[in-house]
Amino acid sequence: MKVDDRTLVHQSQQGDFKALEALIVRYQDRIYNVIKKICANSEDSAELTQQTFVKVIENIKNFECKSSFYTWVFRIAVNLTLTFCKKRSKTKIYSLNAASEEELSRTNNSLQVFLRNKKSVDPSKAAENQELGELVMEKMKILTDEHRTVLILRDIEGMSYSQIAQALDLELGTVRSRISRARENLRKVLEEFWV
Amino acid sequence: MNDEAYINELLNGYIDDELTTRQQTELKRLLLNDPGLAEKLDRMQRCQQLVKMAPMEKAPDDMLDRVKSAMTVKARQKTQQKTEQKTETRSIVDILASDEGLTAGSVIAAPDEPAPAPAARPLTFGEIFKTAGKAKVTKQLQKIKADIPEHVEKPQEEKRESVIAYAFRRYASTAALFALLILLVFVVVKIVAPVESSKPEPYVQMTSEPRFTIPEDASVESVLNEAEVAKEPAIKLPAALENDLTATENPAAAQPEETTTPAVPAKTLRSSFQLNLIAKDSLIAENQLKALLRDNPEIKYQVLESQPQSAAYSLDLKLEQLNTFLMGMENLWDNFTDASLAVQTDKAGKPIVVQGANLSQIAAITEQQNEEKRIKAANYYAMLNNVENFWAESEDMTDNKTGDILDNVPIPKTVIKPVLTSDEHADTPTGDSTEARVSLTIVISMDN
Numbered sequence: 001m002k003v004d005d006r007t008l009v010h011q012s013q014q015g016d017f018k019a020l021e022a023l024i025v026r027y028q029d030r031i032y033n034v035i036k037k038i039c040a041n042s043e044d045s046a047e048l049t050q051q052t053f054v055k056v057i058e059n060i061k062n063f064e065c066k067s068s069f070y071t072w073v074f075r076i077a078v079n080l081t082l083t084f085c086k087k088r089s090k091t092k093i094y095s096l097n098a099a100s101e102e103e104l105s106r107t108n109n110s111l112q113v114f115l116r117n118k119k120s121v122d123p124s125k126a127a128e129n130q131e132l133g134e135l136v137m138e139k140m141k142i143l144t145d146e147h148r149t150v151l152i153l154r155d156i157e158g159m160s161y162s163q164i165a166q167a168l169d170l171e172l173g174t175v176r177s178r179i180s181r182a183r184e185n186l187r188k189v190l191e192e193f194w195v
Numbered sequence: 196m197n198d199e200a201y202i203n204e205l206l207n208g209y210i211d212d213e214l215t216t217r218q219q220t221e222l223k224r225l226l227l228n229d230p231g232l233a234e235k236l237d238r239m240q241r242c243q244q245l246v247k248m249a250p251m252e253k254a255p256d257d258m259l260d261r262v263k264s265a266m267t268v269k270a271r272q273k274t275q276q277k278t279e280q281k282t283e284t285r286s287i288v289d290i291l292a293s294d295e296g297l298t299a300g301s302v303i304a305a306p307d308e309p310a311p312a313p314a315a316r317p318l319t320f321g322e323i324f325k326t327a328g329k330a331k332v333t334k335q336l337q338k339i340k341a342d343i344p345e346h347v348e349k350p351q352e353e354k355r356e357s358v359i360a361y362a363f364r365r366y367a368s369t370a371a372l373f374a375l376l377i378l379l380v381f382v383v384v385k386i387v388a389p390v391e392s393s394k395p396e397p398y399v400q401m402t403s404e405p406r407f408t409i410p411e412d413a414s415v416e417s418v419l420n421e422a423e424v425a426k427e428p429a430i431k432l433p434a435a436l437e438n439d440l441t442a443t444e445n446p447a448a449a450q451p452e453e454t455t456t457p458a459v460p461a462k463t464l465r466s467s468f469q470l471n472l473i474a475k476d477s478l479i480a481e482n483q484l485k486a487l488l489r490d491n492p493e494i495k496y497q498v499l500e501s502q503p504q505s506a507a508y509s510l511d512l513k514l515e516q517l518n519t520f521l522m523g524m525e526n527l528w529d530n531f532t533d534a535s536l537a538v539q540t541d542k543a544g545k546p547i548v549v550q551g552a553n554l555s556q557i558a559a560i561t562e563q564q565n566e567e568k569r570i571k572a573a574n575y576y577a578m579l580n581n582v583e584n585f586w587a588e589s590e591d592m593t594d595n596k597t598g599d600i601l602d603n604v605p606i607p608k609t610v611i612k613p614v615l616t617s618d619e620h621a622d623t624p625t626g627d628s629t630e631a632r633v634s635l636t637i638v639i640s641m642d643n
Contacts, residue, residue, distance in 0.1 A: 024259055032254035046255050053262040054269065115241055133248030140246070154211060155246040161213050179211070180203045186242050 005069040012060050020060070023069070024053050030157065031077045037137060037152045038081045038145065039088075048084060052077040071166040074157070078149060078167060085145045111135055112193045139189050147182035154179055206236050210243055466566060467634040469537040469546070470557065477641040480530040481506040484637065487523045494520060499636070510635040514562070517633055521558050528554055532642045538573040540566045547573040551580040561633070 003022070011019035031052055036045040055076050063072060111132055140148050153159045153167060165175045205222045208214040214222065226233050255261070474480035481501065488496055488508075494516055499507035512520065536557050537546040547570065549556060556576045563569040 021259060024262060028254040028258045029251070032258070033252045036252045037249065045252075046258070046261070049254055049258060050261045050265055053258075054265050057262070057266060111245075114245075115238075129248045130250045132245055133250055136242075136245040137249050151246055155243050156249060161211070176204055176208065176213070177200070180200065180207045183207055183239055183242055184203055186246075187238055190242060190245075 006065060009060065009063060009065065009069050013063070020057060023056070023073075027070070027073055028053070031073065034074065034152055034157055035077055035081050037156060038078070038149055039085055040137070040141060044084065044088075048077070048080050051080055055080070067166050068163075071159075071163050074153070074159075074167040075169065078153075082145055082149065108135070108193070111190070115190065115193045136186075136190075140186060142189055143182060143185055146178065147185060150175065150178050151182045151186065202232065206232070206239055209236065210240050466569060467539040467636070468557075468561060469539070469636040469638065471535045471537070471638045471640070472531045473533040473642045474530050474639050475532060475642055476530065477504055477506060477639050480527060480639050483527045483530065484508065484639065487520070487527065490523065491516065491520055504641045506637075506639045508637045510637065511632065512635065513632055517561050517635060518558060520635075521554060521561065525554060536560065536573070538569060540570055547577055549573055549576045549580060552576060556580075 003019075005023070005026075008019040008023050008026075012023060028049060032045055032049045035048045035052075036042065039045060039048065052073065056073055063069070114132060140151065143151070149168070150164060153164050154161075159167065161172055161175050161179070164170070164179075165172045168175070170178070202225065205214065205218060205225070208218060209222055226236065472480065484506075488494060488510075493512075495511045497509040497511075499509050501507075510517075510520070534552050534557075536549045536552045538549070538560060539546040549560070556579075560569055560572045560576065563572050
């Protein structure tokens with residue numbers, strides 16, 4: 001039987017390390033995935049995920065369950081990641097994955113076909129879909145960190161607007177407009193494939 | 196927010212299922228009217244689908260171990276920090292112990308060790324560490340130790356004395372500070388406090404304290420009897436006049452001048468007036484005054500001074516006599532270039548001086564029914580005569596709109612020498628036994 005977050009948090013606050021482990025295992029992949037999509041580096045993402053959980057352990061006694069544990073842990077992760085991204089952007093510009101020109105051309109074509117033919121997603125073509133997803137992630141690097149973050153939290157993590165507002169400590173209206181602008185920018189980035 | 200941004204938000208809200216029913220209806224209407232918008236919505240949905248296609252990345256398998264090892268490292272770092280602090284504390288203990296002739300740990304409790312039982316003593320260094328920050332204090336103590344060239348151990352008694360002296364110095368400095376503050380406040384108050392306007396000193400200096408107190412229910416006879424018993428005069432005269440008065444009271448010492456009846460001292464009176472008159476020719480004015488007094492034999496008076504340049508008369512009379520007397524003064528008034536009236540009542544305390552008073556004002560003040568109204572009237576005329584533009588404001592007062600200042604005081608506008616009518620005398624006081632008699636001192640001076 002799956003124990004809910006609140007119970008596990010309560011047990012963790014009482015010093016139950018098993019409950020703490022259960023929480024980490026429950027969220028580690030999702031946290032890592034979001035961090036990786038924002039900062040686009042496996043090593044850094046692993047380090048940031050680890051730091052996130054260390055912070056969670058250090059502060060869980062102070063967590064008052066006013067928000068859900070889910071949004072709280074994502075808030076820590078996103079804050080750490082965005083801080084990291086800012087520092088990194090000051091020191092160096094990270095490079096895109098060095099894909100071969102041939103490979104890049106091929107995925108671009110797939111994207112063009114997908115967009116022009118107005119095909120719906122075919123679940124049977126998982127590999128192809130994955131390629132397209134990766135390509136879009138590459139394109140999303142052009143977006144600002146804030147815009148990329150809201151799109152990832154919304155479309156990949158599936159958070160509602162209010163959860164995003166909690167996780168990023170923003171007003172609901174700000175989230176709404178930020179998502180709108182982020183999608184508009186992404187649409188413009190992908191404009192060439194529609195032509 | 197412009198239309199495009201709003202429509203974009205609607206489109207995004209639609210694909211994220213975050214629209215209200217009203218917004219959904221609005222969007223449907225927009226989509227029906229604008230085919231381009233439907234195309235835009237389709238592209239946005241495709242963008243979303245593409246983002247959703249991104250592969251799910253899995254955390255490294257050893258993430259839990261990583262977290263655990265990170266926590267272990269942190270815990271070790273903390274332990275190491277504590278150990279370092281403990282070592283630092285120990286070194287300080289050693290330093291201090293060597294200075295104070297104490298053994299390590301006897302005064303200072305190491306952070307992890309139980310503190311010694313509290314006693315009446317200065318703070319232990321353990322307590323200082325707690326409050327001031329351990330590392331900082333450690334450094335400061337080491338620095339202090341390094342700076343002191345040689346340390347002379349003081350005997351216990353000397354230490355206690357130094358502590359007492361220190362406490363005394365602190366309290367003394369605090370007390371001195373407070374005293375200084377109080378002095379400063381006093382000086383400021385002295386400077387800031389309003390200074391009373393310098394009024395001309397009345398010819399006769401009047402005491403503010405009544406010679407005797409009159410009970411509310413006292414009868415006229417009892418009041419007068421009690422007043423006559425009083426020995427010291429309520430009105431203190433200047434020394435020069437005091438002699439004249441003595442001479443006047445004692446016929447053997449000096450011949451009294453035209454007294455119809457023995458004068459009753461002003462001390463018996465509740466209200467006193469002093470009328471200072473500046474005459475063109477004081478001799479003429481005095482003679483006319485004497486004539487007026489002769490015409491009113493019922494008025495008791497005393498000659499306080501009779502010089503070529505000045506004269507002073509003290510009158511003791513009833514209120515109605517005073518009004519009659521003032522009516523008689525009307526004929527003399529042309530001789531005077533200026534007049535001021537000083538009103539002294541028990542309630543007022545200090546005399547109220549009405550500068551530039553005319554007969555009408557004087558009569559209006561003296562004929563008030565009680566002491567309070569007299570004070571009000573005197574204050575009013577004092578103000579009236581001093582303020583140049585007061586006439587305009589007095590328009591309202593004569594209409595009786597302001598009410599409480601002067602209910603019964605007639606306000607003169609143009610009349611300098613008013614004629615007192617019988618109607619005005621209808622307001623003469625009735626029934627107030629304590630104010631039945633008044634004292635009027637008339638001082639005539641030559642106009643220079």
